[in-house]
Amino acid sequence: MPPANPAVDTADVHALLERGRSLSTPVLRAAVGRLAAPMDTVAAYHFGWIDAEGRPADGDGGKAVRPALSLLSAEAAGATAETGVPAAVAVELVHNFSLLHDDLMDGDEQRRHRDTVWKVHGPAQAILVGDALFALANEVLLEIGTPEAGRATRRLTTATRKLIDGQAQDISYEHRERVTVEECLEMEGNKTGALLACAVSIGAVLGGADDRMADTLEAYGHHLGLAFQAVDDLLGIWGDPEATGKQTWSDLRQRKKSLPVVAALAAGGPASRRLGELLAADAKSNDFETFSEEEFATRAALIEEAGGREWTSQEARRQHAVAIEALDGVDMPEKVRAQLTALADFVVVRKR
Amino acid sequence: MPPANPAVDTADVHALLERGRSLSTPVLRAAVGRLAAPMDTVAAYHFGWIDAEGRPADGDGGKAVRPALSLLSAEAAGATAETGVPAAVAVELVHNFSLLHDDLMDGDEQRRHRDTVWKVHGPAQAILVGDALFALANEVLLEIGTPEAGRATRRLTTATRKLIDGQAQDISYEHRERVTVEECLEMEGNKTGALLACAVSIGAVLGGADDRMADTLEAYGHHLGLAFQAVDDLLGIWGDPEATGKQTWSDLRQRKKSLPVVAALAAGGPASRRLGELLAADAKSNDFETFSEEEFATRAALIEEAGGREWTSQEARRQHAVAIEALDGVDMPEKVRAQLTALADFVVVRKR
Numbered sequence: 001m002p003p004a005n006p007a008v009d010t011a012d013v014h015a016l017l018e019r020g021r022s023l024s025t026p027v028l029r030a031a032v033g034r035l036a037a038p039m040d041t042v043a044a045y046h047f048g049w050i051d052a053e054g055r056p057a058d059g060d061g062g063k064a065v066r067p068a069l070s071l072l073s074a075e076a077a078g079a080t081a082e083t084g085v086p087a088a089v090a091v092e093l094v095h096n097f098s099l100l101h102d103d104l105m106d107g108d109e110q111r112r113h114r115d116t117v118w119k120v121h122g123p124a125q126a127i128l129v130g131d132a133l134f135a136l137a138n139e140v141l142l143e144i145g146t147p148e149a150g151r152a153t154r155r156l157t158t159a160t161r162k163l164i165d166g167q168a169q170d171i172s173y174e175h176r177e178r179v180t181v182e183e184c185l186e187m188e189g190n191k192t193g194a195l196l197a198c199a200v201s202i203g204a205v206l207g208g209a210d211d212r213m214a215d216t217l218e219a220y221g222h223h224l225g226l227a228f229q230a231v232d233d234l235l236g237i238w239g240d241p242e243a244t245g246k247q248t249w250s251d252l253r254q255r256k257k258s259l260p261v262v263a264a265l266a267a268g269g270p271a272s273r274r275l276g277e278l279l280a281a282d283a284k285s286n287d288f289e290t291f292s293e294e295e296f297a298t299r300a301a302l303i304e305e306a307g308g309r310e311w312t313s314q315e316a317r318r319q320h321a322v323a324i325e326a327l328d329g330v331d332m333p334e335k336v337r338a339q340l341t342a343l344a345d346f347v348v349v350r351k352r
Numbered sequence: 353m354p355p356a357n358p359a360v361d362t363a364d365v366h367a368l369l370e371r372g373r374s375l376s377t378p379v380l381r382a383a384v385g386r387l388a389a390p391m392d393t394v395a396a397y398h399f400g401w402i403d404a405e406g407r408p409a410d411g412d413g414g415k416a417v418r419p420a421l422s423l424l425s426a427e428a429a430g431a432t433a434e435t436g437v438p439a440a441v442a443v444e445l446v447h448n449f450s451l452l453h454d455d456l457m458d459g460d461e462q463r464r465h466r467d468t469v470w471k472v473h474g475p476a477q478a479i480l481v482g483d484a485l486f487a488l489a490n491e492v493l494l495e496i497g498t499p500e501a502g503r504a505t506r507r508l509t510t511a512t513r514k515l516i517d518g519q520a521q522d523i524s525y526e527h528r529e530r531v532t533v534e535e536c537l538e539m540e541g542n543k544t545g546a547l548l549a550c551a552v553s554i555g556a557v558l559g560g561a562d563d564r565m566a567d568t569l570e571a572y573g574h575h576l577g578l579a580f581q582a583v584d585d586l587l588g589i590w591g592d593p594e595a596t597g598k599q600t601w602s603d604l605r606q607r608k609k610s611l612p613v614v615a616a617l618a619a620g621g622p623a624s625r626r627l628g629e630l631l632a633a634d635a636k637s638n639d640f641e642t643f644s645e646e647e648f649a650t651r652a653a654l655i656e657e658a659g660g661r662e663w664t665s666q667e668a669r670r671q672h673a674v675a676i677e678a679l680d681g682v683d684m685p686e687k688v689r690a691q692l693t694a695l696a697d698f699v700v701v702r703k704r
Contacts, residue, residue, distance in 0.1 A: 036517045038524070101483060105476040124457040127479060128520055131453060131486070135512045138490060142506040150502030154494040160487045165388045168480055172390070 013346040016339055020068030023081065024088040031089055031140050035132050042121045042129045046100060048112065052120050059112070065228070065347065066091050066199040072339055073203025073217055076332040084203030086140050087152060091199040093137035094160050098195075100130035102167055113245060134160070144206070152202040155214070159198035166190025173257055177280065184262045185226065192232075193225030200224075200340075216330040220340065223323035228347045230316035233258040234309065235352070237300055243352040249296035255282065259315065264308030271305035278302070320348045365698040368691055372420030375433065376440040383441055383492050387484050394473045394481045398452060400464065404472050411464070417580070417699065418443050418548060422555040424691055425569055428684040431559025438492050439504060439555040445489035446512050447547055452482035454519055465597060486512070496558070504554040507566070511550035518542025525609055529632065536614045537578065544584075545577030552576075552692075568682040572692065575675035580699045582668035585610040586661065587704070589652055595704040601648035607634065611667065616660030623657035630654070672700045 032043045044050045048059015067088035074084030102108075103116040104126045110116060118126035141153045169187040173179045200221035201214040209217075235244050236251030237260055244250070251258050265276055278299060282288055303309060323344050327337055384395045396402045400411015419440035426436030454460075455468040456478045462468065470478035493505045521539040525531045552573035553566040561569075587596050588603030589612055596602070603610050617628055630651060634640055655661060675696050679689055 036520055039516075039520055097483075101479050105479055123475075124523055127453050127457055128516060128523070131449075131482075132513065132516045134483070134486060135509055135516060138505065138509040139513065142502065142509060145506075147499055147502065150494065150499065150505070153490065153502070153505065154497075157487055157490045157494060161484065161491065164391075164480060164484045164487060168388055168391055171476055171480070 013342050016068045016072070016343060017064050019081065020066075020071050020088060021064040023071060023085055024064075024067040024092065027085055027140075028089045028092055031093065031136055032133075034136070035129070038121075038125070039129050039132050042117060042125045043096075043133065045120065046096060046117050046129065048114070052115065059114075062112070063350075063352075065343065066095065066196060068343060069196070069200040069221065069340075070203040072336055072343070073200045074207040075203075075336045076217060076330070076340070077204040077207030077209035077213065078333070079204075079207030083207045086144060086149075087199065087203040087206055090137040090141045090152075090156055091195060091202070093133045093140065094156065094163070095195055097130045097133040097137070098160075098163050098167065100126050100133070105167070105171065141202075148206050148208065151211075152205040155198055155202050155205065155218075159194040162190040162194035166192075166194070174255075177283065178265065179257045179262050181259070181262050181266050184257065184259055188229040188259070189222065189226060192229040193222040196225035196228065197221030213330050216326055219329075220323045220326040220344075223319045223326065224344050224347060227316045227319035227323060227344070230259055230312050230319065231348055231350065233260055234312055234316070237303065238309065240351065245352070248293065249300060252296050252299055253291075255279075255288075260303050260308035260312045262308075263311040263315075264303040264306035267306045267308065267311070269306060271302045272307075275299065275302040275306055316348050320344055365694050368420045368424070368695060369416050371433065372418075372423050372440060373416045375423060375437055376419040376444065379437050379492075380441045380444055383445065383488055384485075386488070387481070390473075390477070391481050391484050394469060394477045395448075395485065397472065398448060398469050398481065400466070404467065411466075414464070415702075415704075417695065418447065418551040420695060421548070421552040421573065421692075424688055424695070425552045425555025426559040427555075427688045428569060428682070428692070429556040429559030429561035429565065430685070431556075435559045436555030438496060438501075439551065439558055442489040442493045442504075442508055443547060443551040443554070445485045445492065446508065446515070449482045449485040449489070450515050450519065450547075452478050452485070457519070457523065493554075500558050500560065503563075504557040507554050507557065507570075508550055511546040514542045514546035518544075518546070529635065530617065531609045531614050533611070533614050533618050536609065536611055540581040540611070541574065541578055544581040545574040548577035548580065549573030565682050568678055571681075572675045572678040572696075575671045575678065576696050576699060579668045579671035579675060579696070582611055582664050582671060583700055583702065585612055586664055586668070589655065590661065592703060597704070600645065601652060604648050604651055605643075607631075607640075612655050612660035612664045614660075615663040615667075616655040616658035619658045619660065619663070621658060623654045624659075627651065627654040627658055668700050672696055 029049065032047065033040060035043055041050070041054065045052060048057055051057045070088035070091060071081040071084040073087065075081055099111065100117055103111060104118040104123055108116055109119050116126075117129065137156065138153055141149050141156065166187050166189075169183070170191060173183065173187065197218040198221070201218040204217055205214050233251065236246070236256065236258055237249060239246065239250070241248050247253060261279075264272055324341055327340060381401065384399065385392060387395055393402070393406065397404060400409055403409045422440035422443060423433040423436040425439065427433055451463065452469055455463060456470040456475055460468055461471050468478070469481065489508065490505055493501050493508065518539050518541075521535070522543060525535065525539065549570040550573070553570040556569055557566050585603065588598070588608065588610055589601060591598065591602070593600050599605060616624055676693055679692060
């Protein structure tokens, strides 16, 4: 096998993302189309394929990093990209099941610039359609009918349990004044790492990979997920609203105990202490909703001064490095290795 | 094989139910014990193992028909009863996932004489723990790691999708003035028949049964489930509160469009029309909550006069007969056949 030429092979991350989207979306839409009315319509609204009145829409399908990873995962095992499609679809179904339920549990009224399902169709439909997508995810894998499909479903189930553990931690942390950096990393590993790791391992399982190879790809995905979330946490405070589509200081407005915040609080020193006092007062404040831009800017500046921003940037780079290193442990076509590396690079440099 | 002697072999249905309970409960508790805090506690409360303050309790575990069926299912395939235990546990986990979510969707505040989980621990925990039980059900089967386990999980997934379809129908029927007998039977087949059918087929799958045998047992279970629900619908109106533990006229108080009601409305004639007028007025009534015993008794008498009670009794007997007949199509130890018949008999004569 010729050595990879990153300058040629890894250039087009967007083509990889687009391939993942274009191969998996028709299969995802067909799977969702199996749901009985009105669940099919509610799900189509959630995915952005129709608007609240049922008219066709051109929803923002998100970055589609996970589907791209599932296809590369199958190729890493020497199978075709198409072999990874059911893995991509199953993972997207689980991801969206969790979004439907999390939005309701968290009371979030907006997602991707649209009203969430429970706001438009009511809480019962959000619960029911979430349940249906979860069941459908297992169905899409198990109907393949091979032992590999059984192994892939088992890994998906394990990842889903971690996802649920992560949401449970997230909810419990909301009611606590202090969360340690370790707790935050554990929660993010469960909420973001587990499913991303699953996406990049079960494509390979469907492609005939043994457990050792799947575990190695899973390790890559887990650390990539942590890098991804660290970058998300940075964008949630300092992201450009034009690029992210979110408000300025978005995570601060939601009082999120994200990595930069918990790292800043753990750092000690005058800025850290001042930040702690402000956030403690904010937690009890009744007029938090009406805070000015300046007040959020003060908090963001204190987080930065205490080192929370720099620590989180370094954490993203650390996790990125560990992810790339994990790939050394597995035999795969050099082109695929280069593409997985390129996707990891994209995850840490992205602006949205 | 000697012919069965029903007078000897089928006498002790309660022993069969007790065996199902005693073999499956420790495994169920161990599975639930794997959930991260506080989900393990919330689930233990739901199952009745602890009270709202966390003190050990001796909950009413229900009739435990499904676990008994899963063990007999394994024996029907020539395997040990123990082989069916993961099937029994997985089915109970799915059943309880659906109870947690349904109680929240329907706004039901009481189950088995206790406050429901969403009342005690809040809606978010009801959603989250329901999700976790669903994931755990797949885990319990898939960790067996055999191709049979994969096939059993696929059947469980199909049954769960029907269960969700049934709940979607139930919700949509609530908002409609008229529901046909066929629609009611379809909904009950999904909500009750599918999981009972799954319980009595996947034990056999784990025990090495082929698809033909599993399908036949599933047909037995589907019709038994419809018989079970018809009896439940009768008990929901005319059951003895001492035996059922429910209020008098329980389903009428909840305005349930159960089989006796829809059959009476479909029957035509003076009592049917008078019932239709009363229920239409009830649907718009604001003081329905304060109705006297006599007013519910009037409605029950009209349902009976229009033939809804007799039709539902006959329906239970019809479904019972079809269930028993389905067993003819499958080769199994005569003792097991007699026990499955005895359980079917029990389902239609029970008073609670």
